Amino acid sequence: MHLVPVSLFATLAALHVAFAMPYCGLVPPQPQPRSVAQSTGGNTTNGGNSSSPDQVLATGWYPGWLGATYAPSNISWSKYNALTFAFAVTTNDPSVISLDAQSVTLLPEFVTEAGNNGVSALLSIGGWTGSLYFSTAVGNAANRSAFVKAVTGLATKYNLDGIDFDWEYPNRQGLGCNAISPSDSANFLAFLQQLKQDPVGSKLILSAAVGETPFMGANGTPMTDVSAFADVLDHIAIMNYDVWGSFSPTVGPNSPLDDSCAPTKAGSAVAAVKAWTGAKFPANQVKERCISLEPAYQTFLFFFCKIALGVAAYGHSFHVTTSAALGSSGNVNLYPSFDKSQQPLGDSDTSTSASVLDPCGQPEGISGVFNFNGMIAHGFLNSNGTAANGIDYAFDNCSQTPFVYNPTAQTMLSYDDARSFAAKGNYISSNGLLGFAVWPVTGDYNDILLGAISDAMGIVQICS
Numbered sequence: 001m002h003l004v005p006v007s008l009f010a011t012l013a014a015l016h017v018a019f020a021m022p023y024c025g026l027v028p029p030q031p032q033p034r035s036v037a038q039s040t041g042g043n044t045t046n047g048g049n050s051s052s053p054d055q056v057l058a059t060g061w062y063p064g065w066l067g068a069t070y071a072p073s074n075i076s077w078s079k080y081n082a083l084t085f086a087f088a089v090t091t092n093d094p095s096v097i098s099l100d101a102q103s104v105t106l107l108p109e110f111v112t113e114a115g116n117n118g119v120s121a122l123l124s125i126g127g128w129t130g131s132l133y134f135s136t137a138v139g140n141a142a143n144r145s146a147f148v149k150a151v152t153g154l155a156t157k158y159n160l161d162g163i164d165f166d167w168e169y170p171n172r173q174g175l176g177c178n179a180i181s182p183s184d185s186a187n188f189l190a191f192l193q194q195l196k197q198d199p200v201g202s203k204l205i206l207s208a209a210v211g212e213t214p215f216m217g218a219n220g221t222p223m224t225d226v227s228a229f230a231d232v233l234d235h236i237a238i239m240n241y242d243v244w245g246s247f248s249p250t251v252g253p254n255s256p257l258d259d260s261c262a263p264t265k266a267g268s269a270v271a272a273v274k275a276w277t278g279a280k281f282p283a284n285q286v287k288e289r290c291i292s293l294e295p296a297y298q299t300f301l302f303f304f305c306k307i308a309l310g311v312a313a314y315g316h317s318f319h320v321t322t323s324a325a326l327g328s329s330g331n332v333n334l335y336p337s338f339d340k341s342q343q344p345l346g347d348s349d350t351s352t353s354a355s356v357l358d359p360c361g362q363p364e365g366i367s368g369v370f371n372f373n374g375m376i377a378h379g380f381l382n383s384n385g386t387a388a389n390g391i392d393y394a395f396d397n398c399s400q401t402p403f404v405y406n407p408t409a410q411t412m413l414s415y416d417d418a419r420s421f422a423a424k425g426n427y428i429s430s431n432g433l434l435g436f437a438v439w440p441v442t443g444d445y446n447d448i449l450l451g452a453i454s455d456a457m458g459i460v461q462i463c464s
């Protein structure tokens with residue numbers, strides 16, 4: 001265990017995480033002065049009360065449906081301070097939030113393991129296929145009251161430290177058959193405010209998994225002021241992935257750090273953080289957990305202490321001909337065209353995937369998604385995470401992400417590796433973001449990715 005100055009250790013008392021004995025926490029080795037890299041769209045003086053990096057968030061989502069092959073005991077608990085079990089789903093009855101049979105068995109084990117490791121245990125509600133009824137659940141006062149009761153009931157029953165709302169998306173269609181309404185974002189806020197007033201809800205960590213742009217307003221464009229959400233949410237995690245995939249016109253980076261230098265701007269961490277902070281998240285509010293107790297650090301300016309960056313332990317695959325994939329010098333082209341009709345099977349797709357129906361009754365299709373460890377299992381990468389023999393590799397210095405190409409199978413993948421996770425960790429640190437959130441926690445291999453981002457952020461574990 002690393003030793004830290006007593007003054008820094010004192011700041012840990014303000015952490016909004018579940019404590020186990022002995023208490024352990026994750027912190028940067030020492031508070032670092034950080035410069036503000038983006039416009040915050042607001043007053044950065046905080047009225048003389050500045051924020052400082054007195055904590056980090058090291059979190060991710062654990063997909064409950066993988067429990068049979070990746071037990072909660074297999075999670076690298078010591079490298080996280082919060083973890084979220086995914087998913088409970090909305091139903092057409094606002095008083096009912098549904099957990100499948102496997103999750104009902106697994107969630108208590110997950111919560112117990114988290115508690116034993118001093119890690120906060122959250123449950124995520126929603127997800128891509130579980131957001132059908134958010135709109136109606138928060139649609140009017142009576143429904144919101146019922147939904148608040150359902151959420152607090154789940155939290156109490158499973159002894160949860162928090163709830164993550166993964167509504168994909170308020171007033172924006174996701175899966176295809178979600179209820180949506182122009183009032184979604186306003187109703188979501190009213191619901192969160194009511195949850196925060198509830199005696200059980202007020203003690204929960206509340207987070208939201210969000211898209212690259214702020215919540216949609218009633219007029220169908222992103223809201224320009226989401227500061228009220230920052231009053232009720234402990235943090236948001238920006239899902240900066242699936243930016244390019246089999247649904248895109250060409251190959252492109254799954255999870256770009258930047259796109260200001262890209263030929264086509266489809267979204268990136270840099271653009272998303274700018275969009276959310278531009279819409280005043282977390283606004284210019286001084287939050288308890290953002291304030292350093294150490295006077296020496298109170299000279300620093302504004303920190304985006306409620307925004308975590310969602311990072312991807314997976315990639316998207318594409319069928320690309322060799323002539324399109326490789327340039328004349330044998331280099332890997334970054335945005336080649338691909339053949340949708342020959343979509344490669346991802347590591348958890350089966351040949352019958354295409355005919356499996358989603359909750360809207362539509363064929364799910366082939367995802368083409370490979371977890372990082374699946375790319376190792378399928379021979380794209382060595383077990384140390386480098387490109388395998390016979391696999392072409394390129395690192396895009398705009399998106400700061402790698403691409404690999406298997407000329408025999410004519411398969412290209414855009415994904416994340418140790419280098420791109422380190423780049424994201426550096427970005428998080430130098431811009432004062434709260435931390436990272438990995439999707440999915442089960443995608444890594446020997447903590448290659450988790451170690452890279454944690455090391456880049458200088459995260460150390462301390463124990464009392």
Ligand SMILES: *[C@@H]1O[C@H](CO)[C@@H](O)[C@H](O)[C@H]1NC(C)=O
Nearest residue numbers: 042043044045046047048284
């Ligand atoms: C920033 O906040 C300070 C202190 O509250 C105030 O005096 C100043 O006018 C503000 N500046 C802007 C640009 O809002």
Ligand SMILES: *[C@@H]1O[C@H](CO)[C@@H](O)[C@H](O)[C@H]1NC(C)=O
Nearest residue numbers: 046047048049050286288291
């Ligand atoms: C700074 O924040 C602390 C803790 O919330 C508060 O006690 C103090 O009055 C604030 N100082 C200023 C100058 O706002």
Ligand SMILES: *[C@@H]1O[C@H](CO)[C@@H](O)[C@H](O)[C@H]1NC(C)=O
Nearest residue numbers: 069070071074373444445446
């Ligand atoms: C633990 O996870 C690894 C993948 O990281 C997997 O190969 C192994 O089977 C898992 N073991 C258990 C007991 O879940």
Ligand SMILES: *[C@@H]1O[C@H](CO)[C@@H](O)[C@H](O)[C@H]1NC(C)=O
Nearest residue numbers: 092093094135136139140143
């Ligand atoms: C309230 O919930 C019911 C389902 O119990 C739903 O039928 C109704 O549309 C909801 N109301 C609103 C305004 O969303």
Ligand SMILES: *[C@@H]1O[C@H](CO)[C@@H](O)[C@H](O)[C@H]1NC(C)=O
Nearest residue numbers: 382383384385386387388389
């Ligand atoms: C990764 O593994 C490959 C294959 O075993 C090896 O050739 C390469 O040197 C290793 N790279 C690093 C950085 O360890």
Ligand SMILES: *[C@@H]1O[C@H](CO)[C@@H](O)[C@H](O)[C@H]1NC(C)=O
Nearest residue numbers: 261262263334396397398399
């Ligand atoms: C990558 O970096 C090099 C050197 O800084 C630069 O010349 C090149 O234009 C960059 N490429 C992209 C795609 O940004």
